[in-house]
Amino acid sequence: MRGGDSDDSKAPPLIRWIAEPLALPKIAVAPFRKPEPSEPIGNGRPVLVLPGMASGDGSTALLRNSLSEAGFHTYPASLGRNLTISRAKFASLEAKLDRMVQADGKKAVLLGWSLGGFYARVLAQRHPSKVKLVATLGTPFSGDRKANNAWRIYEMIADHNVDSPPLPDDPAVKPRAYTIAFWSPVDGIVSPASARGTETERDEAVELPFRHFELGCSRRSIRKVVETLGNRLSVIDTA
Secondary structure (H helix, E strand, C coil): CECCEHHHHCCCCHHHHCCHHHHHHHHHCHHHCCCCCCCCCCCCCEEEEECCCCECHHHHHHHHHHHHHCCCEEEECCCCCECCCCHHHHHHHHHHHHHHHHHHCCCEEEEEECHHHHHHHHHHHHCHHHEEEEEEECCCCCCCCCCECCHHHHHHHCCCCCCCCCCCCCCCCCCCCEEEEEECCCCCCECHHHHHCCCCCCCEEEECCCCHHHCCCCHHHHHHHHHHHHHHHHHHHHC
16 A cells, blocks of 8 residues: 555556557667666676566567666576466576576576566575575566456466466565565556565565556666666675
8 A cells, every 4th residue: 555545456447558558669679779878887797687478588678788788797588478477487597597696606686577577586585595686577476466457368378377377486475685676656557556565575665657568668767777776786785
């Protein structure tokens, strides 16, 4: 609940949902856009960026390139089109995380957009020794898994329902790593409360006033995400 408004725990209203496709052109051209300029704040920290539902690495290209511009060592998920939760894809991410940490000699940052955030949080839960920070962008990890406007489409594609995914882990359980939940009060897909989580489910909730499909492709949103990751890591690394 935020500001006494309990409605943000429910799926967003139709008016927000139908406005979401306005951001799709930004996602389509993400691989061709120049990265957002930034100070070198990443210090070579490895970052695995996980795309949302029905998306691939092309959708996160601007986000990854902007993180690279800021001095992070970014990695694509290499999942192909991320349609549903899959044991096989999760296993490939576990192997990639291991390679990243070994190659860079540092604990990783996991950054998941929407559905990608489920993978990010479970990876951090299972591999605490390899993860420094986990962040989600509009991921409905908390509360009712049907408090969003995508669950019916998900179940049409998947061979399971949203309440019984093939990974038994509960994404609401806070990983040992520092955990940031980026959420939007104008999200047209995911309820703000589900993406924000409770105080026991994450360390920090950061508001991004952008549509769900803009969270990883809007320049202003990316700027805030990059700055937040850099600032938090600088504090964590010196603690």
